Amino acid sequence: MQVIINGEVHDLEGQILLSELLERLDLKPGRIAIERNLEIVPKANWASTTISDGDRIEIVHFVGGG
Amino acid sequence: MQDTFxxxxxxxxxxxxxxSGKYPTHAGMKAAHEASGAQMVTVAVRRVNLNRSEESLLDYIDPARYRLLPNTAGCYDAAEAIRTAHLAREALGTPWIKLEVIGDEKTLFPDNGATLEAARILVKEGFIVMPYVGDDLIVARRLIDAGVAAVMPLAAPIGSGLGIQNFTSLRILREQIREVPLIxxxxxxTASDAVQAMELGFDAVxxxxxxxxxxxxxxxAEAMRLGIEAGRKAFLAGRIARKLYASASSPVEGLIG
Incomplete structure (x- = not known):
């Protein structure tokens, strides 16, 4: 299936949980936030949220700003 | 009595x-933050770069020492700003938000109408909203009616370093707004600009x-710390009135004959 993560198309095989996706992307779970199809997925639900074909995922963190 | 804000x-x-933006290095930023004496630091919300690992900015900002103030910089409408605020709250667990809705790329002037629209919604959702706005008194009053925690007018375009270009508007804001901090x-x-902002009676810069x-x-950063302190003390002390002609500081009586 194909999902769009931060604007880029990614091909993923099989069923995958959001928490597993983060591991595959080598992302540490601290102080990031995730949107799936414009809705925030609370951290507590990462391990129970299954990614579906066509999902649009946004993963954000903090950078320098004024 | 301590003069707190x-x-x-x-x-x-x-x-x-x-x-926390534009610093050549994270370590340099951390040192500047320490020298500034600041207790609140703004940060921006952006996509994680999936193609290369980056050092985490937040490893260089101690949450025990600084109140993190995420911003909605780069948003051009109320919906984007609200979305960004939600992400910031989720990631940091803080309802504090520096609301910024830009109306023009060249000047980065705020879209005051969209800022007001977003502020109304975010306050209802429980956010502590600190909006960047123009120096318009009426907009400031509407924002206060909406329940913002502070009003933050610009003194010149973002990043311009021009210093205060709108003394009269800022003075009117200061005289008319007492309900919330004015920043x-x-x-x-440079430091003299910070002094001037504080001498106008602003609560912070x-x-x-x-x-x-x-x-x-x-x-x-140290110069700014001292400038903020100097300007604040001068404001509290109350400056003398400006006069056109001289007034001798040494007594006229007892001059030798």
Whole structure:
């Protein structure tokens, strides 16, 4: 299936949980936030949220700003 | 009595709010933050770069020492700003937000109408909203009616370093607004600008570029700290009236004959 993560198309095989996706992307779970199809997925639900074909995922963190 | 500055029930002894953008290095930023004495630091919300690992900015900002103030910089409408605020709250667990809705790319002037629209919604959702706005009294009053925690007018375009370009408007804002803290946000270039903002009676100054892009950010951060303190003390002390002609400081009586 194909999902769009931060604007880029990614091909993923099989069923995958959001928490597993983060591991595959080598992302540490601290102080990031995730949107799936414009809705925030609370951290507590990462391990129970299954990614579906066509999902649009946004993963954000903090950078320098004024 | 300590001269504290209070936003939404939280007291700050420093009246300098500092940014985290544009620093050459994270370590340099951390040193400048320390030198500034600031207790509140702004940060921006952006996509994680999936193609390369990056050092985490937040590893260089101690949450025990600084109140993190995420911003909605780069948003051009209310919906985007609200979305960004939600992400920031989720990631940090803080309802504090520096609301910024830009209306024009060249000037980065705020879209005051969209800012008001977003502020109304975010306040209802429980956010502590600190909006960057123009220096318009009526917009400021509407924002206060909406329940914002502070009003943060610009003094000059963001990152311009021009110093205060709107003294009259800022003075009117200061005279007319007492309900919430008034913070100069944007336009400061050097320490004397910070002094002037504080001498006008503003409660605090938010700055980023003036420190981050100074040749020596740590030294400039210290200069800004001192400027903020000097301006605040001068404001509290009450300056003398301006007069056109001289008034001798030494007595006229007893001059030798």
């Amino acid at each position: 209070v936003v939404a029930g939280t007291s700050f002894s420093s009246r300098l709010i500092i940014g 100069v946000d944007a336009g400061v270039g 938010l700055m980023n570029t003036a420190i981050a892009l100074a040749q020596d950010p740590v030294r400039m």
